[in-house]
Structure formats: C-alpha cells, structure tokens
Amino acid sequence: MASRIESLIGLVVVLSIALVVPSAVADGSKVQATVSFGQWQTDPPFDRFTNPNDRTRNQHALIPFEVEIKAGGAVNFIISGFHEPTIYDAGTQPGDINTSQVVTALGFPDLINDSTNRIFRGVDPRTAPTAQDRVESVTFHKPGTYLVICAVHPHFEPTPGTFVMFGFVKVTGKDK
Secondary structure: OHHHHHHHHHHHHHHHHHHHHHHHHHOOOOOEEEEEEEEEOOOOOOOOOOOOOOHHHEEEEEEOOEEEEEOOOEEEEEEOOOOOEEEEOOOOOHHHOOOOOEEOOOOOOOEEOOOOOEEEEOOOOOOOHHHOOEEEEEEOOOOEEEEEEEOEHHHHOOEOOEOOOEEEEEEEOOOO
16 A cells, blocks of 8 residues: 555656646746737727727837747737738848838738748738737747848838838847
8 A cells, every 4th residue: 555655656746747847948038939019009098899900099019129039939929900920031131121022902001022031921911800919929940130020011111211110039049
C-alpha cells in the first residue's frame, strides 16, 4: 500500500513538473508581443452598437511603435476597424514602399499592393464586416527588423511622402 501511495505521489510530481515547465518557457521573455492596430476613441462617447464601423472615430496608429521578440516568436496584431496589416522583410523602410501600386475597389480606399519584400498580407478589410475587428497572429522565424504597415493607402501615406501608420518588429536570435 505504501509503495502505491509513493508511486502515486511520484506520478503527481512528474505531471506537475510537466505542466509547469512548458508554461514557464512559454511565458519567457520576448516569446510573444501584442500590437494594437488602430484603436477606437471614447471621447466624445462612441456607440458602436448603433454605428459599428465609423472610420472617423478610429485612431490610426500602431501601438507600440516597435516590439521585440525572439526568433520563432509571434506578434498578435489586434486590428480595430478598417486596417490591413502588411509586413515587409527585414531591412525594409517606409520610403521603400511603392505606394502607387494599389488595389482599387469602388466605395473603399485604395489598398497598397507593393509585393517587393512583402512577407505577409492580412485579410482584405473590404471583404466583410467580420474582417474589420479581429486578431491576426504572425510568427517570425529569422532575426532582423521587419516593417509593418497598414496597407490602407490613406492610413500609411495620408499625403505624398508622409508615412503615418507603421511600426517595426525587431526579432532577435533565440539565445539572446
């Protein structure tokens, strides 16, 4: 009987360690980051129940401007409103984006469609109301500093040569 109890205690200890160790590793520094991609304003009060997508009430910014994760980690982009997250390979700068390459649709702003060095493009926000408020989680495998923009043309470049809605993901080596 005593050996059964000792075996049961040993099993509980091993299972507890198996459950705790992955959690500690997953919660480790710089495995995940969160970027808010647009934010709804509350001043003056805003009722999205009656007007769910009033684009004039959205703050067009990426917050924070730069996040840092380890290679193999992910960034969770919380998209609020009419935005299209687009990521360009390490080393790309806002001025490198050809904003004259666009996708046009009647009744919507143009979407930037520069595929040079593009490594990820999010859901087309014009497709359905469900595409407007969502989370897109993206994994980065290689170290470097990646440019993230909102490909909605007037959000990224409201006037020629002026870049607004963009930020960076800095990916460090796994052992750093």
